[in-house]
Amino acid sequence: MTLAQPEARPYHHGDLSRALVEAARRILETDGPAALSLRAVAREAGVSPAAPYHHFKDKGQLLDAVAHEGWVALDAALMKARQDSDDDRRRMTNLGVAYVTFARDNPALYRVMYDCSRDKDALPDQMKEEGAYCQVRNTIAHAAGDGVSEIDLELATIAAWCAGHGLAEMSGFKQFESLKALLGGEEAFLKAVFDHLGMFAKFDRG
Amino acid sequence: MTLAQPEARPYHHGDLSRALVEAARRILETDGPAALSLRAVAREAGVSPAAPYHHFKDKGQLLDAVAHEGWVALDAALMKARQDSDDDRRRMTNLGVAYVTFARDNPALYRVMYDCSRDKDALPDQMKEEGAYCQVRNTIAHAAGDGVSEIDLELATIAAWCAGHGLAEMSGFKQFESLKALLGGEEAFLKAVFDHLGMFAKFDRG
DNA sequence: CATGTTATCTAAGCGTTGTTCAGATGGATC
DNA sequence: GATCCATCTGAACAACGCTTAGATAACATG
Known part of the structure; x- marks a missing residue:
């Protein structure tokens, strides 16, 4: 993270677009989404x-840029989680845990990512080609083998993605704290929930 | 829905709290969440x-009231879906479909419901006792029989809830339209995704 | 019935926001 | 060196959440 904060003040400010996005992320991390006004970013x-x-x-387009950076970062996180595991089923769980962990570590950014995707005609690029979505689909495809249809594969990916997103949004709810403590921490909780989701039920049975 | 719109203008306006909540829901339905300002509600x-x-x-407390109405409405929708089915597995799917359908039919209200729940210490009342959350847990408990532990039951409920919430938030993404058409409509799509989630994997296997 | 209390509503205003626009600034091009 | 154009500023507009002071009407008390 190369912060280019108050290092003097240039004539025309070399690269404002980038500086603005970085300023936005800084505000997002420290003061939360409520404090993210265009004026505050400029300030x-x-x-x-x-x-x-x-x-x-407009402000929305700045947020789009911030969201894009978020998707790229999520991409990298999932890529890492996928490579760190060998077994198919574990790889799937690790992918899910990495996804939710990313959302938990960058809650404000994660919110912006989905707020920007909503009400748009297309999904963000990162969910289409070579992105996080495809990583999940490929992982499922590899685990399912050749016998699975294109439609089943798509449905399974959507199911897994929705489960991950739902858990990502709700795992922060404080009502779950006691259960987390009972299970021995955040990650154990996430794994347990994913285990109960049984994303692979379709393929395990067939 | 008893709308008490512009029927003359009383001295002190009999029951403003209620009128404000109704006005808020009206704005939410017609103009979306972005148009929901306190001033607009008053207007x-x-x-x-x-x-x-x-x-x-403050504005947040008004939204809390709107959200509460939303949870009550969701409660009723789930209750109806649960009674309309007999088989355990189908009942679970119907519950999920009803949940997502509610979110799809009241997208702005659904958003408010979760925006209000976030950053609060406790889950909304409707998710605690006698509410929607318990309806899901009871349905799972009934399907799972007596052999299931309290923790497994809680985890399965959370898993199902997260999956429903994730699908509820994402089923509106326009990228899925072609797949929906291919499967023969919205409901078929939802059922297919829920089928791939395999919420009952845990109990089916054990 | 007159009086005072209290709940409710209005008018006006403060500080902030997103956005626009006329004009200043300065790097690049001829 | 004059011109051009992208970039940035200052000032302004409407709308927002929220506060305060004062009006209005219901209610309670004498």
Whole structure:
């Protein structure tokens, strides 16, 4: 993370677009999503409130850029989790745990990622080609073998993704704290829930 | 739905709290969550912008009231779905379909429900006692029989709930439209995804 | 019935937000 | 060196959440 904070103040501010996105992520991490106003971002970047409009059409477009960075980071996290495991079933669970962990570690960013995806015609790029979504599908495909149909594969991926997203959003609910403690921590809790989801039921049975 | 819209304008406006919540739901349904400002609610209810503050501490508390109505409505929807089915497994699927359908039919309200629950110490009442959450747990308990432990039951409920919530949030993504059409409609799509989730894997195997 | 108390509502205002626009600034091009 | 164009600023607008002071009407008490 190369923070280019208040290092003097250049003439025209070399690369504002990037500085703005970084400022946004900084605010997001420290003060939460509620504090993420365009003016605050401009303030953090050290420019006037109108400056961002020369780089982004509106606030939404800035958030889109932030969200995109989030998807890239999630991509990397899933890639790492997939490579760190050998067994098919464990790989699937690890993928799920990595997904939820990412959401838990970057809650505000995760929120922005989905808020931006909603009400858009297409899914974010990262869920289409070479992205996180495909990583999940490929993992499932590898585990399921050749006998699985294209439709079943797609459905299983969607099911797994929805389960992960649901758990990612809800695992922060404080009502679950006691259960987590009972199971021995966050990760044990996540694994237990994923185990009960039985994403592989379809293929285990058939 | 007894709308008490512009029927003259009383002296002190008989029951503003209720009128405000109804106005909020009306705005939510027609203009979406982005248009839901306190001032807009007051306008819709025909009172001054400051009037709501005599009934709700702040905007968040108004949304809490709206969210509460949402949970009650979801409760009823799940109750109906549970009674309309006899077989255990089908009952579980129907419950899931009813849940997601509710979210799809009231997307803005559903959003408010979860936005209000987040960052709160406790889950909403409706997820605790006699509420939707318990309906799911009871259904699972009935299907699983006596041999299931308390922890497994809780985990299975959480798993099912997360899957439902995830699908509820994502089933609106337009990227899935083609798959939905291929499967023959929204409900067929939902059932297919739930089938691939295999919520009962744990009990089917054991 | 007159009086005072209390709940409710309005009017006006503060600080903040997203966004626009006219004008200043300065790097790049001829 | 004059011109051009991207970039940035300052000021402004409407709308927002929220507060305060004061009006209004229901209610309770004498």
